[in-house]
Amino acid sequence: MVGAGCYSLKNCIREESNFIPDGVEWIKDYAIKIDPKSYEVTLQKQGRIAYQVLIVATGVTYDFSMIEGLKEALDRGVVCSNYINPEKTWELLQKFKGGNAIFTQPTTPIKCGGAPQKAAYLSADYIRKHGLKEKSNVILALPGSVIFGVKIIAETLMQKVKEYDIHLKLGLAPVKIDIQKRTITFKNVLPNENQCIINDDPKLRTTILPENKVEIAFDFLHLAPPQTTHSFIKESGLTNSLGWVDVNIHSLQHNVYPNIFSLGDAAALPTAKTGAAIRKQVPVLVDNVLSYLKGKTIQNFDYQGYSSCPLVTGYGEMVLAEFNYKNEFTPDPKLKRMLIFDSYKPHWRLWILKKYILPYLYWNKMLKGIPV
Numbered sequence: 001m002v003g004a005g006c007y008s009l010k011n012c013i014r015e016e017s018n019f020i021p022d023g024v025e026w027i028k029d030y031a032i033k034i035d036p037k038s039y040e041v042t043l044q045k046q047g048r049i050a051y052q053v054l055i056v057a058t059g060v061t062y063d064f065s066m067i068e069g070l071k072e073a074l075d076r077g078v079v080c081s082n083y084i085n086p087e088k089t090w091e092l093l094q095k096f097k098g099g100n101a102i103f104t105q106p107t108t109p110i111k112c113g114g115a116p117q118k119a120a121y122l123s124a125d126y127i128r129k130h131g132l133k134e135k136s137n138v139i140l141a142l143p144g145s146v147i148f149g150v151k152i153i154a155e156t157l158m159q160k161v162k163e164y165d166i167h168l169k170l171g172l173a174p175v176k177i178d179i180q181k182r183t184i185t186f187k188n189v190l191p192n193e194n195q196c197i198i199n200d201d202p203k204l205r206t207t208i209l210p211e212n213k214v215e216i217a218f219d220f221l222h223l224a225p226p227q228t229t230h231s232f233i234k235e236s237g238l239t240n241s242l243g244w245v246d247v248n249i250h251s252l253q254h255n256v257y258p259n260i261f262s263l264g265d266a267a268a269l270p271t272a273k274t275g276a277a278i279r280k281q282v283p284v285l286v287d288n289v290l291s292y293l294k295g296k297t298i299q300n301f302d303y304q305g306y307s308s309c310p311l312v313t314g315y316g317e318m319v320l321a322e323f324n325y326k327n328e329f330t331p332d333p334k335l336k337r338m339l340i341f342d343s344y345k346p347h348w349r350l351w352i353l354k355k356y357i358l359p360y361l362y363w364n365k366m367l368k369g370i371p372v
């Protein structure tokens with residue numbers, strides 16, 4: 001919303017000390033090593049600190065090296081990312097006067113998988129409302145084989161794609177950005193499924209390259225950077241083969257070290273990495289940590305992969321994708337109290353939820369551990 005000029009970044013920031021509960025000591029330092037065998041974390045300034053139970057909640061870090069030219073491109077010109085600086089996205093969108101507006105994401109898992117699409121829909125709406133549609137091509141290039149993993153939501157999004165005349169290109173992973181030429185190169189990662197997803201197209205200024213690659217010129221480029229866990233977590237031997245903290249996906253307890261737990265973006269949970277997911281993970285994790293500390297066998301295996309993606313599909317409307325590990329659509333029954341009975345469709349009431357109610361709940365309830 002900040003990237004589309006309908007929320008201020010200033011409103012998203014609060015003083016962190018106000019959210020540290022009584023009885024919690026906040027050590028302002030940087031963890032550089034975990035030794036799971038001797039139950040110790042090493043801090044940059046303060047050295048080693050022992051733990052009985054460790055909760056790894058370090059989120060993700062960005063690996064710019066996975067896309068050639070990305071680091072240089074983000075600092076300059078018409079390339080932006082809501083993951084890094086949403087105010088720049090808004091600035092560039094207002095300067096956009098036509099041409100190719102490309103929205104993409106990497107092959108790695110990313111925070112809020114739907115976020116790059118939200119940027120695309122809001123920008124497409126902006127372009128339409130500002131009379132730029134006829135001279136613009138909005139291109140949404142995604143590495144996956146579907147627009148969204150939950151079928152009923154995918155159907156809604158496909159309708160939006162049609163309504164905005166978005167050029168949807170599936171199976172395309174960004175591999176290189178040339179900031180001088182203002183081109184982005186994609187690799188077709190699904191060559192068997194998508195034989196000719198993209199052609200030499202003068203209108204879209206595409207050039208087919210060898211090795212299943214295609215280069216597209218851009219006048220505006222928004223992307224999510226490739227994401228991974230922090231290297232010290234990987235070096236501490238806590239991650240699975242894909243590099244995420246190796247926990248039981250229902251109890252959040254580490255699969256090798258029983259006194260380590262993990263949740264949030266860092267954890268190897270096969271669901272979307274969102275704050276909404278963490279809201280449902282926390283009670284399970286807390287329950288199990290308390291059992292462990294009391295010397296009991298942990299018993300709470302209730303986390304079923306709930307996650308939710310508030311997909312803003314245009315100014316003033318939103319779809320709320322709520323789902324579980326099986327990609328089943330699981331709308332919160334409480335939505336009915338807001339007279340929302342079909343949250344898989346764009347709705348103005350969901351926009352109100354996103355813009356006003358969720359921030360209130362986040363700051364006043366969720367961060368304080370009050371059930372919502």
Ligand SMILES: Cc1cc2nc3c(=O)[nH]c(=O)nc-3n(C[C@H](O)[C@H](O)[C@H](O)COP(=O)(O)OP(=O)(O)OC[C@H]3O[C@@H](n4cnc5c(N)ncnc54)[C@H](O)[C@@H]3O)c2cc1C
Pocket residue numbers: 029030031032057058059060082083111112115230263264265266273274275276277278308309310
């Ligand atoms: C553009 C965008 C849109 C999004 N939209 C939504 C949305 O609409 N709904 C939703 O629910 N979620 C959304 N998300 C996702 C959500 O923000 C994340 O899933 C959530 O913040 C993850 O929380 P976390 O605590 O796991 O990680 P983080 O919030 O990243 O927190 C990790 C913490 O660990 C600290 N840390 C890291 N390394 C160290 C270290 N070595 N030593 C000490 N501390 C360390 C960091 O400083 C940070 O404070 C969005 C994210 C983005 C980027």
